[in-house]
Every structure is written in structure tokens, then in C-alpha cells.
Amino acid sequence: MESIDKYFIVTRTKTRKGFSRGSIGRIEAETQTGDIVGLVYGSGGGTAKSGGLLKREETYSLTRHQAQLLLFVSPASRRLEILCNQMLFKVICELAQDDLVVVRYKKGFQPCLVKNLMQIGRKDGSDDLNMLGFELQPVSPQNPDKLSSKKPAPLPVFSAADIIQVAQSSTKQPLRDNHTIGINRRTVSRINSLPIMGSRNGFLGKKISSQNTPDIKSLSNTYQLEVGSMVEMASDRNVILYGVIRWIGVPAGKKGNWAGIELDNEVGTCTDGTFHGQRYFTCQGNRAVFVPLEMCVPDGRFHSPSPSSSADTEEFPRTPIVTHIEEDKGEEDVPPLTESEVLRVLEGKMKGIQGHFNSCYLDATLFSLFTSSMTLDRLLQSSANAEMSICRQMRRDIVNHLRRHGFVPAENVMNFRKQLGCNTYVTEEKDPEEFIAILFQRILHMDPLLKIRFNGDSGSSQDAYTHQIILEKNDVGPCPSVQQLLETSFMSCNLKFEEVPLCLMVQMPRFGKNFKMFPCIIPSTELDITDLLHQSPRECFICGHLAQHECTQCFRDRKLPGRIKQYCWTCNTQVHSHPSRQGHTPRSLALPAELSVSSPVSRTHMQLFAVLCIQTSHYVSFVKYGPEPQSWMFFDSMADRSGDDHTGYNIPEVRACPEVGDFLSQSEEDLACVNLSQTSGLVRRLLCDSFMCLYQQCSR
Numbered sequence: 001m002e003s004i005d006k007y008f009i010v011t012r013t014k015t016r017k018g019f020s021r022g023s024i025g026r027i028e029a030e031t032q033t034g035d036i037v038g039l040v041y042g043s044g045g046g047t048a049k050s051g052g053l054l055k056r057e058e059t060y061s062l063t064r065h066q067a068q069l070l071l072f073v074s075p076a077s078r079r080l081e082i083l084c085n086q087m088l089f090k091v092i093c094e095l096a097q098d099d100l101v102v103v104r105y106k107k108g109f110q111p112c113l114v115k116n117l118m119q120i121g122r123k124d125g126s127d128d129l130n131m132l133g134f135e136l137q138p139v140s141p142q143n144p145d146k147l148s149s150k151k152p153a154p155l156p157v158f159s160a161a162d163i164i165q166v167a168q169s170s171t172k173q174p175l176r177d178n179h180t181i182g183i184n185r186r187t188v189s190r191i192n193s194l195p196i197m198g199s200r201n202g203f204l205g206k207k208i209s210s211q212n213t214p215d216i217k218s219l220s221n222t223y224q225l226e227v228g229s230m231v232e233m234a235s236d237r238n239v240i241l242y243g244v245i246r247w248i249g250v251p252a253g254k255k256g257n258w259a260g261i262e263l264d265n266e267v268g269t270c271t272d273g274t275f276h277g278q279r280y281f282t283c284q285g286n287r288a289v290f291v292p293l294e295m296c297v298p299d300g301r302f303h304s305p306s307p308s309s310s311a312d313t314e315e316f317p318r319t320p321i322v323t324h325i326e327e328d329k330g331e332e333d334v335p336p337l338t339e340s341e342v343l344r345v346l347e348g349k350m351k352g353i354q355g356h357f358n359s360c361y362l363d364a365t366l367f368s369l370f371t372s373s374m375t376l377d378r379l380l381q382s383s384a385n386a387e388m389s390i391c392r393q394m395r396r397d398i399v400n401h402l403r404r405h406g407f408v409p410a411e412n413v414m415n416f417r418k419q420l421g422c423n424t425y426v427t428e429e430k431d432p433e434e435f436i437a438i439l440f441q442r443i444l445h446m447d448p449l450l451k452i453r454f455n456g457d458s459g460s461s462q463d464a465y466t467h468q469i470i471l472e473k474n475d476v477g478p479c480p481s482v483q484q485l486l487e488t489s490f491m492s493c494n495l496k497f498e499e500v501p502l503c504l505m506v507q508m509p510r511f512g513k514n515f516k517m518f519p520c521i522i523p524s525t526e527l528d529i530t531d532l533l534h535q536s537p538r539e540c541f542i543c544g545h546l547a548q549h550e551c552t553q554c555f556r557d558r559k560l561p562g563r564i565k566q567y568c569w570t571c572n573t574q575v576h577s578h579p580s581r582q583g584h585t586p587r588s589l590a591l592p593a594e595l596s597v598s599s600p601v602s603r604t605h606m607q608l609f610a611v612l613c614i615q616t617s618h619y620v621s622f623v624k625y626g627p628e629p630q631s632w633m634f635f636d637s638m639a640d641r642s643g644d645d646h647t648g649y650n651i652p653e654v655r656a657c658p659e660v661g662d663f664l665s666q667s668e669e670d671l672a673c674v675n676l677s678q679t680s681g682l683v684r685r686l687l688c689d690s691f692m693c694l695y696q697q698c699s700r
Helices: 064-071 077-084 086-093 183-187 210-222 339-346 360-370 374-381 389-405 410-417 432-443 482-493 569-575 658-664 668-672 681-689
Strands: 007-010 024-030 036-040 051-054 059-062 100-105 108-120 131-138 163-167 179-181 230-234 240-249 258-263 288-292 450-454 461-464 495-497 503-507 526-528 605-615 618-624 632-642 649-656 690-697
Touching (some): 007 036, 007 064, 007 077, 024 051, 024 064, 059 064, 064 077, 064 086, 064 131, 077 086, 086 163, 100 131, 230 258, 339 632, 360 374, 360 410, 360 432, 360 605, 360 618, 360 632, 374 503, 374 690, 389 410, 389 432, 432 690, 482 495, 605 681, 618 681, 658 681, 681 690
Parallel strands (some): 108 179
Antiparallel strands (some): 007 024, 007 059, 036 051, 100 108, 230 240, 240 258, 450 461, 450 495, 526 605, 605 618, 605 690, 618 632, 632 649
């Protein structure tokens, strides 16, 4: 059996010399802490040269054969897309001679027969790693049994990324990589592959023979196919096609019911919704096909088998409002996903929480709170209402389902919404803060997370689950950070935290769904709340000794740059001796009696773990899923839709977005000068559409 420990692909990394996402490398040694000392191969393979130190969790182990196949794929980031569809990649790695494969060619699909495994480049040493490609023989579209042979010519060589579908032959002839072509042969025609999304959404073909026909007819009769149903069918070349039924009826000149299907992808011989010159529906060109209804079966990528089937239960529903994932047998709680697990479990389409009927506010909130946060998990487990039916239902059908399967069907969410005590939660749009109050107060039966004191020592305190930023627009710059907004809001309203909150959910200063006070807001990855705590020791703004006075007027003084202004006795006297500040009224800070002037001051920080965003009444979320700066993912419960408003369903999606982490890792000075036109789409969405930032305690 081939070892999988020697080679690896870099899945994520900080800026390290010699390494980038998608790089293929070889392990040279392993440190006592489990880190990898590795060498990386260049884009053309050959001898491994540059390298360095990598964390094990930043890599994914490969066999030598897998590494060679991926080396032939460019750019490097495209290799990670292939690995997202592990089922297809596994079959590609096991291809044998005369297996039928389908590649994307020009504007359609091209079926081919696998002939040879080709080694690209020369192998000079035993540790050299040469690229591998597939020599494929095109099959004539008019006659599948006849091979195209217009003129003798070298067969084209394709990479693993070019293959989108596989139908394995009944008699396997193993491929050998003893055919070598030089680098100059790399000028052969290359095919751009379809984008391979998350697992289960790529193509995985299966060979269909006439013996399967009774089963196909039986299935089409068993399942009530209708307009909007997701189906699959076999073409006359044994290629599995997937699509959505757009029309059912009897076309002119035919007998029995036929289906007009809009395919997922273009096929050169298809139409835009016409059949024999008559239009039955409208779609993009080269995507409409018409077949007898009995030749269609429910889409095997999403459909759960019938009870009589002996096949393993699929993890994904066909139309999740009607069909749901098999219920978990037990109620054992699943811990939050670790950094190394998140992308494997969650990344891709039909991942996360599926949205339905104005549920995006709830989907984005639950995903943000319970995917990876240990703090929120502890709050969930410690709930006084943990064993009550609605709390248990949320843990079992949503939280545990998300962590175990990476997907929560809309049916589970709808059943939960019906238990919230008001019909408007089933039908109407809501805001996250409204749902959060219901979640913590009525479902989890938890005390408010925030205890905020008004008007200093003489004031009263108020409890809350979230905090709304309130300030004047001119109090901060045009692109403020959450740190600046929170400090300004607290100082303007004379507020202080009574205690360090376990979780701090801060609402940005925007009103309704359209009005935003600021064009963009920078989510601070860490909040320093030391100076916002009541009766907490603080440093003098000038000398760093223990502060004894605080001045609200100095906070707004442009001549004193920086943050909250608090002073020791000496500095307070000196600062307020200035003529422009003699009218200030600094107040004394309430400090524990046992503190001395020389007592050290420790800082209290909170860590950003999620951001809820809103754009045109639709909520999405960005979630930090690990300690690495680049460990960010984007979630949209309604990223895409299959079918129409009445018979279709939403397709949720989770995407890794390391560029968000790269951006937020910049210095405060660079962030303050951000140019939105030069940021990526997701970074721009984070900055411009932020609605609520979620923070949890972090240790130093």
C-alpha cells in the first residue's frame, strides 16, 4: 500500500517563504512539536528545492500518485478545488485503460476513452516528482462506438482537473506511467474544467446499461416527479446529466409524458427550451434537453434512497423541505468543530444551514454562534433549560447536525421556528438581535450577558444581551474600527461594564436595512475593554502608572490623540493646567482600596469570532473558525436557488475566505487608509455591510 505521509499539499498558510496555498511538497523531517520540515516542488515538478517549516494542520497528506496528478494542475489554487470533491478525485486516481471519462471541451462536453498515463518531464533522481496527465482518445459524438480518427496525431493529454465525469469500464486494464513526454509537449491543447465545488456537488458518473432500464422506470414511477424536481438521466453515451424539470407534457408528435429539463451545465447539442421548433420553456442556450419522463430519476447527489433500498443513506436531501437527513439515532452532543475539521466538514455548496422563507437572520445567527465558538458551546451546555424540549430540539436538529454532517436542512430549521412562540417567526423577516433575545432568554433561560452601569459610581446598571452603538457621526473618522466605536459610544453615554462579559455582541450604528452611518467599518479582531470596566485598574494615559482620574472632555480633545484619557494624580494636574482644559471636570475613578500606585495593570481583551452582515434585507455571516489569522469562512444560507419560488429550494454555501484574515491582520494605520476599490468582494462586503460583531473572552 502506498504511503500517504511523505507528500502533502498546502491548504492554508501564513506568508511563508517558498510556500503558498496549493503548493505540493515532500516531508523531510518532523519536529518534536509535530511541525513539518518540508521541501516544495515547482510548478513543473522535478526536484524539490525551496522549503521550510509548516504546521501539520496547514497541510493535507497525499500519496505519490495523487501528488503527481495534482502537480499537472495549474494554477496551484485550482488543486484545492479538486480536493474538495474527494469522491471524484478518488475515482480519477483509480482510472484504468478504456474507462470512459468526460471533459469540458469548447462549449460542450467531450467523452473520451482513457488510453495512457503520461509522465511529463524527465526524472533524474529517485526523489524527483514528475507530473502525470491522462492521454485520452476522443469518442465520436455521432457514433459512440467509433473513435475519432481524422488523421494520425498524438492524442491530447489532460490533467486531473479537466475530467468532470467518470464511467469506469467493466474490465480494468491498469495504467502505467511509463510513457514520457518532454516539456515541449506541454503545448498540447488544454481544456478548462468546470469549477468543482464542495463535495457532493461535483460530477461522479456511473455506467448505465440496458439492464438498468426497469429500475429507472420503477424509480420514476415510485417518486412523484414534477416541475421543479432535481433529476438525473443517462445520455446515449452513458454520460450522467443532471438538471431541473421545467416542463412536463406530451410534445407534438410524441406519446406519453416527456420532461423538459434545464441542465446544470451546457451541452453543445441542447437548446434554449425549444423542441422540434416549438418552445416549451426558456433557459440559457445549450442547456435544455427533452426526454421521456420515465428515463428520469431523482438526482442521486441529493436524494435519500427509498426505505427498501440497501444503499447507505445519503447525507443530503433532494428537496430538503420535503425530504430530510436521516435523524441521528442518539442525542450525544457534538463538540464545536476544530480548525482542522471545519473546511473538511463544512466547505462547499449544500453546506451550512439551509435557508427558507425569510430565515436568513436566524440561519446566519445560529451558524455564527455555534459552529466553532467554545464560549457559546459552554453557554449552551450550562443552560438552565438545557433539557427542555425546544432547547434539546435546537441542539439535536441544528447544532449537532451542523457539526456532525456539515448541513442542516430547512425542514429542521422550520420545525424549530414553529416552536418560538409566535407565528411571525415562521413567516416574517426579523433582525438578529430580536432572535438573540428570544434565544438566550426564552430558549436557554440564561441571564443577560451584559451588565452595563450608567452615570459612573452614582448610577444604576442595566442588563442586556446585545449592545447598540450610539454616537454622533462626527465623533470618529469616516472609516472607524469597532474599538473606536465602542469606546466613543461608552464615553459619550457615560457607560461602563460591571464585569467582563463572556460574550459581547455589538450592533453597528445603522438604522433599518438601508441607512448606514458610516460607509465602512473595520471589525477589530481584538477589543481592549480594560478602560471600559467599572472599578478596574487602568494605566495613566501619559506616564503609564495607575490612573486615578478620567476626563470625558479630554476624550474629544483633538490635541490629545489616542483613546480614553485617564491620568494619575500628577499628570491630571499638569494636563488640566493648560488654559484650554481648565474648564474640564475630570472625575475620580473608583478603585479597589488594596491597589497601590505602583500596582501593574493587566489588559482585558475580547476576541472577534463572527460578523453578521446585511445587504438588501439578506443576512450572511463571516466566522473565525480557528486561531490562525487566515481561518475565516463565509456563510450564506441562500447563496443559490434551484427551481422557481414555488417548487424550488435554496442552496446554502460555505466558503473559505483567507483573504479576510489577511486584510484584518494589517496594522491600524493601514486599515484606517483602506481603499474599498482595491479590496476583494468578500472583504468589501464585510466592511460595508457589517451589522453585528460578536466577541468572546480570550486568554493572554
